[in-house]
Amino acid sequence: MKAFAQYGKCPSRGRYQNWWRTKSELLSDYLNDITGAAAGLGRQLALLFANLGAKIVCLDINEEGNDKTAQMVKETGAVVASYKCDISKRDQIKDIHQRVKKEIGPVDILINNAAIVWGHIYLDPTKDQLIDDIIDVNLKGQFWMNREIIPSMIDRKSGHIVTISSLAAVCGVAGISSYTATKWATNGMIESMRNELNELNELISSSIKTTTIMPYFINTNPKISERLDCRYIKMCK
Template sequence: MKVAGKVIVVTGAGGGIGREIVLSLLSKGASVAAVDINEAALEETVHQAGGKGRVLSTHIVNLVHRESVEALPEKIIASHGTVDGIINNAGIIQPFVGIKDIDYDKIKLVMDINFYGTLYMTKTFLPYLLERPVGHITNISSMGGFLPVPGQSIYGASKAAVKLMTEGLHSELQGTNVKVTVVFPGGVGTDIMKNSGVGGTTTADTNGQDMSQLLTPKAAAAIIVKGIETDQYRVLAGKDSKIMDKLYRLNPKRAAGLITKKMTELLKGKL
C-alpha cells in the first residue's frame, strides 16, 4: 500500500522506531494518528514533525485497556475522516531475569502490552480497514520472537505470539483488500529498556550487540515503511535479524547457543 494520501495509525509513537515511523510517513505524504501512553513523548514527536496540524493527530491511550482501544477508531475518523492502515509498534521488555525469578505481575504486563495490545488494535481496526479500497496492518514482532534470548523469555514469548497471530491473519485475509506485514527488528538503538522501567542502558532489541553496530531507529523505520509500500509478508530489519533468521532455520540449537553466549558476556560486563 502506497502511504501517500493515506491515514495511518502508529502505536508507540512517542519515541524510538515509532517516532521515526511517524516522521517517515509524514515525509511521504501520509496523515498520521500518533498513539502513545506518554503525553510528553507525543508532544516531542509533534515538535519534531514541525507542529501539530491536519495531517498529524495525537491520542493518549493505554493499550492494555481494551475499551480505550475500541474507542479509538471513531476519534481518529473524527480527526482524519477515515483510517487506511495501522502499525502496531508499541512494546515493552522484561527485566533481564529468568523465568524462575520474574514475577507474575511483570509477566502479565509484558503479555498485555506486547500481545494483547496488538490484538486489541488489530481486531478493533480490522472492520474499518476492510471497508477501505486498500488497507494495511503491520505488526512489529522482534528477532526475539523467533530466536530465544536468555533473560527475555517472556518478552520473546509475547513477540512470538505476535508473529504467529500476524501470519495467521495474513492467511485469513487472502483475497481481501487488506494486506498484512510482520516485522522482525534485530538490534536497534532505542530507549525501550529505559521506557519499560527496567533500568540499564542496553535495550532488549540489541540482543547483546555494541551500540555502534546497531540499526538506528530512522533506518529501521525506513525499512518498515518500505515493507508496507511493497506489501511484504515478512520484513527482517537489520543484518543481524537476516543472518539469525537463516541460521535459526538451519540449526536452531546453534543459533540459540550463539545468542546465549553473547548475552552471558554482556551481562558479565565483558562487552
C-alpha cells in the same frame, strides 16, 4: 520505500499511481496509525511516513513524548493528531478510534509498534506482574488494535497492517523469556490473520495486506539496555 518511489506503487491500496509522483506524495491522504510513537522507532516511523505525505495518528501511553513526536511531525507540514492511549485497555482503543474516525478519517495503514521489553530471570517470582504487563501490551494490545481497525478496512476493501516484531520471535534469548514469548505468539497470530485476510481478499476482491518486520536490538534508549541481560546486548553487536 525506495522500491515504491521507483515504481510509484502505493503499498496499502495496491494500485499503480502516476510514475511522476514525488516521494513526498507517495502516501498522500493515507492515514497512518502508529502505536508507541512517543520515542525511538515509533517516532522515526511517524516522521518517515509524514515525509511520504501521509497523515499521522500518534498513540502512546507517554503523553509528553507523544505530543513531542506530533509537534515534530507537524513541522514537516503533515496532518497529525496525538492521543494518549494504553493499548492494553480495549475500551481506550475503541473510544480513541471513534474520535480518530470522526476527527480525521478511517485508518489506511496500522503500524503496531508499541511493546514492553524488560529483562528478567525466568524463575524470578518477583516479576509476575511484569510478565502480565508485557503480555497485555505486546500481544493482547495488538489483538485489540487489529480487531478495531480491520473492519473499516474491510468496508473500504483496502488497508495495510504492519507489525513490528523482533528476531526474538525466532531465537529464544536467555533473560527475556516473557518478551520472547510475546513475539513468537505475535508472529503466529499475524500468520493466522494473514491467511484469513487472504481468503477474504479473494472473496470480496479486496486488498488488505500485512507486513511483519523482525529487527534485532535497536538501542534507542539507554534505559532499555539497563533493563536487559548483558548476554542479549552482546549477541546483537
